[in-house]
Amino acid sequence: MADRYDPHALEPKWRARWDAGGLDRVHDDDERPPYYALTMFPYPSGELHTGHWYIIAPSDTAARFRRMQGHNVLFPIGFDAFGLPAENAAIERGVDPKEWTHGNIDRMRQQLRMMGASFDWEREIVTCDPDYYRWTQWWFLKLYERGLAYRAEAAANWCPGCQTVLANEQVLDGLCERSDDPVERRFLTQWFFRITDYAEELLDFDSLDWPEPVTTMQRNWIGRSEGATLRFPVDVEGVDEALSVFTTRPDTVYGATFMVLAPEHELVERITTGDQLATVEAYVAATSRVTEVERLSTEREKTGVFTGAYAINPFNGERIPIWIADYVLVTYGTGAIMAVPAHDERDFAFAGDHGLDVIPVFDHAEVDVSEPLEAAFVEGGAMVNSGAFDGTPADEAIPAVIGHAEAEGFGTGAITYRLRDWLISRQRYWGTPIPMIHCDTCGVVPVPESDLPVVLPDDVHFEPTGQSPLTQIEEWVNVDCPQCSATARRETDTLDTFMCSSWYQMRYVD
Numbered sequence: 001m002a003d004r005y006d007p008h009a010l011e012p013k014w015r016a017r018w019d020a021g022g023l024d025r026v027h028d029d030d031e032r033p034p035y036y037a038l039t040m041f042p043y044p045s046g047e048l049h050t051g052h053w054y055i056i057a058p059s060d061t062a063a064r065f066r067r068m069q070g071h072n073v074l075f076p077i078g079f080d081a082f083g084l085p086a087e088n089a090a091i092e093r094g095v096d097p098k099e100w101t102h103g104n105i106d107r108m109r110q111q112l113r114m115m116g117a118s119f120d121w122e123r124e125i126v127t128c129d130p131d132y133y134r135w136t137q138w139w140f141l142k143l144y145e146r147g148l149a150y151r152a153e154a155a156a157n158w159c160p161g162c163q164t165v166l167a168n169e170q171v172l173d174g175l176c177e178r179s180d181d182p183v184e185r186r187f188l189t190q191w192f193f194r195i196t197d198y199a200e201e202l203l204d205f206d207s208l209d210w211p212e213p214v215t216t217m218q219r220n221w222i223g224r225s226e227g228a229t230l231r232f233p234v235d236v237e238g239v240d241e242a243l244s245v246f247t248t249r250p251d252t253v254y255g256a257t258f259m260v261l262a263p264e265h266e267l268v269e270r271i272t273t274g275d276q277l278a279t280v281e282a283y284v285a286a287t288s289r290v291t292e293v294e295r296l297s298t299e300r301e302k303t304g305v306f307t308g309a310y311a312i313n314p315f316n317g318e319r320i321p322i323w324i325a326d327y328v329l330v331t332y333g334t335g336a337i338m339a340v341p342a343h344d345e346r347d348f349a350f351a352g353d354h355g356l357d358v359i360p361v362f363d364h365a366e367v368d369v370s371e372p373l374e375a376a377f378v379e380g381g382a383m384v385n386s387g388a389f390d391g392t393p394a395d396e397a398i399p400a401v402i403g404h405a406e407a408e409g410f411g412t413g414a415i416t417y418r419l420r421d422w423l424i425s426r427q428r429y430w431g432t433p434i435p436m437i438h439c440d441t442c443g444v445v446p447v448p449e450s451d452l453p454v455v456l457p458d459d460v461h462f463e464p465t466g467q468s469p470l471t472q473i474e475e476w477v478n479v480d481c482p483q484c485s486a487t488a489r490r491e492t493d494t495l496d497t498f499m500c501s502s503w504y505q506m507r508y509v510d
């Protein structure tokens with residue numbers, strides 16, 4: 001026996017023995033209790049690195065532990081192979097993304113085996129293989145059938161470097177998470193998943209044993225706010241409309257001393273008075289040159305201009321000046337807010353800068369609210385300056401005000417979410433083709449299930465141009481309409497790679 005451990009001799013010997021014996025193979029008809037040990041599957045980015053093993057080693061240990069406890073352990077692995085990382089790397093090196101990806105997979109598979117992980121390689125999946133992505137397409141069709149996949153024109157995050165749209169989650173501090181380019185806003189027709197339908201369900205952690213930081217992340221991501229939608233009639237001749245605002249603090253409505261609209265709000269043009277017109281137009285033009293990230297920055301000075309118009313506070317009949325300011329976004333909520341400077345720091349600063357009234361509507365143990373306030377305070381004791389509500393304690397104030405608004409018909413209790421529907425189409429080559437067809441007569445028609453997969457064509461000039469490279473392949477794009485047989489066109493956008501990895505845990509098991 002050798003007196004030194006020689007991995008080059010020993011490891012291949014035992015690997016061959018394990019493979020021959022099918023040590024890690026899993027069979028459905030096994031009588032031992034089943035156990036599914038799922039680990040993240042890697043991007044085929046090139047070489048394995050410590051980070052991969054940081055994820056895989058604990059999972060491998062857990063899988064082995066369960067086997068030793070007598071379970072029939074399914075411990076599969078695969079490759080999350082579509083998406084921008086592969087495509088961008090392929091463009092840099094001037095090679096085909098498919099070749100590049102499969103080359104990496106071969107190398108990483110060999111490295112994973114060398115490390116001795118106990119994967120069942122017979123169940124390996126690769127998301128860019130047609131026999132995988134036909135089912136990604138099938139999921140898309142199922143969601144479409146149920147009205148959960150839809151097409152809409154929407155302001156999208158556009159990365160000029162990657163020449164594609166990004167999901168909100170792929171934008172970090174205004175920059176593309178892949179290329180670090182500043183992200184722009186563009187209005188484009190895109191495919192979405194209606195994930196907002198599930199906002200409440202996604203907040204139900206009852207049956208889940210998740211660590212607290214994870215549930216907190218999920219809560220922040222969904223961003224549920226409870227409050228009310230209130231309607232303030234616009235006091236402008238010929239405009240028979242009300243400004244609808246969502247507020248988490250309907251109990252401060254008597255302290256609303258100005259309204260703020262997003263400069264792009266459709267009412268701005270119709271309510272601005274003649275003497276304010278030039279100022280408002282200049283401000284709107286200036287806003288269009290500012291990015292959304294800058295607009296939301298807390299450090300930036302809060303600018304704004306008066307429209308000359310007023311709204312009526314339905315609770316007390318007071319006239320409230322309507323301003324526009326770029327820190328209000330037309331894409332968020334109703335694009336309009338009621339401002340209560342006495343009880344909101346941002347509104348307080350804005351009121352100070354522009355000489356607007358500050359009316360406290362709660363008293364406070366340490367603040368004399370009959371004197372001008374030195375700062376806003378958020379929580380108070382009981383309502384003041386609030387008509388019939390004076391004296392109502394803070395903890396009863398919100399339901400009392402909502403009840404009144406509902407009884408009088410100028411508002412309702414409401415819940416909003418920060419969560420937006422998931423934008424899942426990409427104008428890039430290296431992804432699952434979206435299985436839809438555009439027909440001049442029939443409109444958008446799903447590809448029949450029997451025609452799946454819609455195979456991604458090879459030999460495409462895939463450098464990004466802002467349009468999907470698939471638009472250039474006429475023989476692929478032109479297709480008979482499944483409904484009327486006229487010549488129609490395939491959808492040329494591909495799916496966000498996160499769609500492929502949303503369901504891989506199910507693909508392993510058959």
Ligand SMILES: [Zn+2]
Nearest residue numbers: 159162176179
């Ligand atoms: Zn980018």
Ligand SMILES: [Zn+2]
Nearest residue numbers: 439442481484
């Ligand atoms: Zn048709």
